Amino acid sequence: MFKFGSKSDMNVGYQCNVRLLDDAEILECQLSAADKGSNLLDHICEQLNLVEKDYFGLRYVDTARQRHWLDLSKSVIKQIKDMDPILFNFRVKFYPPDPFKLKEDITRYHIFLQLKRDLVHGRLYCTQHESSYLAALIVQAEYGDYDPDVHIDNYVTAMKLLLKQTQQIEEKIMEIHQDELKGMEPTTAENTFLRKVVTLDTYGIDPHPVKDHKGNQLYLGINYQGILTFQGVLKLHHFRWPEVNKLKFEGKMFIIHLIYREKKHTVGFKCPTVSACRHVWRCAIEQMLFFTVPSSSSIPSVITGGSIFSFGGKFRYTGRVEKEVLEDHPRDDQPSIVRSSSLRIKASSVPDTPMTPLTSDIGNSDIRGSLSDYFFHESLGHSYSESHLMRVTQRMSRMPKPMPLLPTAKPPPPQTSSAAHVPTASRELQSHVPPPLPQLLHSQSQLPRTSSLLPPSPSPPPPPPPASPSSSSKFHFMRVFWPSFITAATIVVAIIVILLETDSEAFSAIRQMPEMVTLRTQYYEQIKQYFKL
Numbered sequence: 001m002f003k004f005g006s007k008s009d010m011n012v013g014y015q016c017n018v019r020l021l022d023d024a025e026i027l028e029c030q031l032s033a034a035d036k037g038s039n040l041l042d043h044i045c046e047q048l049n050l051v052e053k054d055y056f057g058l059r060y061v062d063t064a065r066q067r068h069w070l071d072l073s074k075s076v077i078k079q080i081k082d083m084d085p086i087l088f089n090f091r092v093k094f095y096p097p098d099p100f101k102l103k104e105d106i107t108r109y110h111i112f113l114q115l116k117r118d119l120v121h122g123r124l125y126c127t128q129h130e131s132s133y134l135a136a137l138i139v140q141a142e143y144g145d146y147d148p149d150v151h152i153d154n155y156v157t158a159m160k161l162l163l164k165q166t167q168q169i170e171e172k173i174m175e176i177h178q179d180e181l182k183g184m185e186p187t188t189a190e191n192t193f194l195r196k197v198v199t200l201d202t203y204g205i206d207p208h209p210v211k212d213h214k215g216n217q218l219y220l221g222i223n224y225q226g227i228l229t230f231q232g233v234l235k236l237h238h239f240r241w242p243e244v245n246k247l248k249f250e251g252k253m254f255i256i257h258l259i260y261r262e263k264k265h266t267v268g269f270k271c272p273t274v275s276a277c278r279h280v281w282r283c284a285i286e287q288m289l290f291f292t293v294p295s296s297s298s299i300p301s302v303i304t305g306g307s308i309f310s311f312g313g314k315f316r317y318t319g320r321v322e323k324e325v326l327e328d329h330p331r332d333d334q335p336s337i338v339r340s341s342s343l344r345i346k347a348s349s350v351p352d353t354p355m356t357p358l359t360s361d362i363g364n365s366d367i368r369g370s371l372s373d374y375f376f377h378e379s380l381g382h383s384y385s386e387s388h389l390m391r392v393t394q395r396m397s398r399m400p401k402p403m404p405l406l407p408t409a410k411p412p413p414p415q416t417s418s419a420a421h422v423p424t425a426s427r428e429l430q431s432h433v434p435p436p437l438p439q440l441l442h443s444q445s446q447l448p449r450t451s452s453l454l455p456p457s458p459s460p461p462p463p464p465p466p467a468s469p470s471s472s473s474k475f476h477f478m479r480v481f482w483p484s485f486i487t488a489a490t491i492v493v494a495i496i497v498i499l500l501e502t503d504s505e506a507f508s509a510i511r512q513m514p515e516m517v518t519l520r521t522q523y524y525e526q527i528k529q530y531f532k533l
Contacts, residue, residue, distance in 0.1 A: 014077060016086035018044055018058065021113040037072040037079070038318065044090055049335040052107040054320050057093030066275045069093060069283070073318040094290050094322065095204030097224045099194045103330035105187075109337050112190045115197050122163035125202045125233065132169055134193060135161040136176035141189035142339075146178040186339065201228070201235050208280045210254065210269035220269060222284050224291045227256065239267070241292050249281040282315055289317050296321045500524055
């Protein structure tokens, strides 16, 4: 898709789209080949008026269906070489241990938006009573007090609040909203939601499928506390950051070196692919550094070993750590928050996010369900999500692109939709089998917001010619060939040296073979004399 390395391409503009947390708004930006990930994230946070931006990140899925966090220290274009169109998801990357230590309400509101997504997608697992109460708090924050003249019949059914949302659960949500939460301000409802959520084991957890040494299917969760493992609804292990001595990966194996009760332990988990293992390792490294290191300036590069069939990894942390963020001075004037109806029916002009199948019989609304079953069902949606995303983004790329704004221009205020909005799941979850096509509802048209990192140009540049598909496969072949060739050559040389240098009678017959005599006299002895000189 793109050509890299040419100085003439450094000023070429690339169109990219960033989906925000409420799923109803998309920022359209223009990038140059020189723009780094930090430039794009800074620009997005500037549009959203976020100062405590270190808790957020940009996520994307590559052509191999592997999720990634955008590396802030590297060029954006070099990280998404084969992506066309370019689509990122603005998400919370580091969930704060205590959201109320944040200095700005607008940062806390975006944490709240992310947790609403986690609840509806089932990542924030809890009992049926807890999920009903959390959903009622969301309704209170969005609708306010119950008004029988406005909130008629089943007014909750227009909102997608939980992964499994039955009529019985909706009745329970309305009962709590009408009786227990009357008179609660929207801000108070959001803060109550946050206080309840941070006590859950799955707070800040993005599940990674792995297998243990017995082949049992588990899920790794990584957050501010450490690394957790789940099987079903049970939390099996909790490796806290003070106990973790080292993190590394070798091929598909993610390895944790622990010091527990003054003894060293090693725990390994097998990931589905090498790239998935690298992603888990990098997520764990970033979470550990962000929440445990006192200063980002003292963090060295982190290196891990890899294996004979894969290269190791090298990672350099970019940005501030949490302690530095909390010690930063707040702004004198707090920005105002424009709350959006993110759980209502989405505007028809906004491209759909790929849908998570809602056919699972379990979810965060039923404690009898299985967390592993949920993750299995959610993984089923990936093939459909990818194909659906390609259709959506291709249609989006054919839409007339607005002229980019000047970097100094103020963005328009966030738009809200008065219509109901049914959210769709994140495209970030892996899957393999297409789910049934869900029914998507649309309301009145709403144009996406636009912004730019570059000044406007008189005419868009012509698209570069597509890259050859053979280069990717050749690269992966060479990654396997060279380590194997070097290893085999080393073994052969070692065997020859042993045969020719030892006086053992066991190898006398081999040494007397004509081929070995020729090898010794014409090559081996001359090489020895050369190195002796």
